[in-house]
Amino acid sequence: MDVVMTIAGSDSGGGAGIQADLKTFQELKVFGTSVITALTAQNTLGVDGIFPTTPEFVTQQLSSVFNDFDVKALKTGMLFSADIIERVAGEIQNKEVQVVVDPVMIAKGGASLLQQEAVEALKTKLLPIATVLTPNIPEAEVITGMTIKTQSDIQAAAECILEKGLQCVVMKGGHLENDEFATDTVFLANGSSFKMQSKRIHTKHTHGTGCTFSAAITAFLGRGFSLQEAIVEGKKFVQLAIEHPLNLGHGHGPTNHFA
Numbered sequence: 001m002d003v004v005m006t007i008a009g010s011d012s013g014g015g016a017g018i019q020a021d022l023k024t025f026q027e028l029k030v031f032g033t034s035v036i037t038a039l040t041a042q043n044t045l046g047v048d049g050i051f052p053t054t055p056e057f058v059t060q061q062l063s064s065v066f067n068d069f070d071v072k073a074l075k076t077g078m079l080f081s082a083d084i085i086e087r088v089a090g091e092i093q094n095k096e097v098q099v100v101v102d103p104v105m106i107a108k109g110g111a112s113l114l115q116q117e118a119v120e121a122l123k124t125k126l127l128p129i130a131t132v133l134t135p136n137i138p139e140a141e142v143i144t145g146m147t148i149k150t151q152s153d154i155q156a157a158a159e160c161i162l163e164k165g166l167q168c169v170v171m172k173g174g175h176l177e178n179d180e181f182a183t184d185t186v187f188l189a190n191g192s193s194f195k196m197q198s199k200r201i202h203t204k205h206t207h208g209t210g211c212t213f214s215a216a217i218t219a220f221l222g223r224g225f226s227l228q229e230a231i232v233e234g235k236k237f238v239q240l241a242i243e244h245p246l247n248l249g250h251g252h253g254p255t256n257h258f259a
């Protein structure tokens, strides 16, 4: 069985973070290991508290897993601080592992899941060793310092991100103003690009969609799919999860990993 890893924060409400990642891994038939960067006290209504793991203990978790398992692909989600990012980058930079970076910054309810001063570490330490980055538009704006409104803005931002040395960036278009479609554009370092267009689903039950998408890409990479195939199949998985809401909790309900 192929082994993958998530390096992310715990969501006590079970819809995002480590919990979403492990559920996705299970559904997509890979063996999931986990390195927890922070605990959050959270439900579908929002984040009530954050208790970060010490950077030393993040390193210890990484060592325990890497010393015993052949991890084929990993994803990073909530990394919280520059210290944790530096530890993670230091541990994975010489490993033969595909790296999916979901640059988690702000939860839907507004809680900050990445300290502001950690953005620089994300850009300089993690992006150069990433295989693929999956930013939504607000995250891409923070990473590039650009304002993104049009398709040509998206292209310019993607080119700016690819300059950091990664193989691919998936620009998630869900935050752009288009009522009919949510279009993600995939840019590869060889200069090619393609679009993944899906009908916009009008639902408030989208908690954990970003986590689920990047975890699904990681699962398919772990199973040996090509990068492009993994992204296309990952998109199909998250689309189904959004199309069939579970209606749990009283806020932004979780994506449905059973769909």
Ligand code: PLP
Residues within 6 Å of the ligand: 008, 009, 010, 011, 016, 017, 018, 040, 042, 077, 078, 104, 106, 107, 108, 109, 113, 206, 207, 208, 209, 210, 211, 252
């Ligand atoms: N909480 C944790 C621990 C996460 O990793 C994430 C991921 O983005 C979120 C919350 C965000 O959840 P939401 O999809 O509601 O913005």
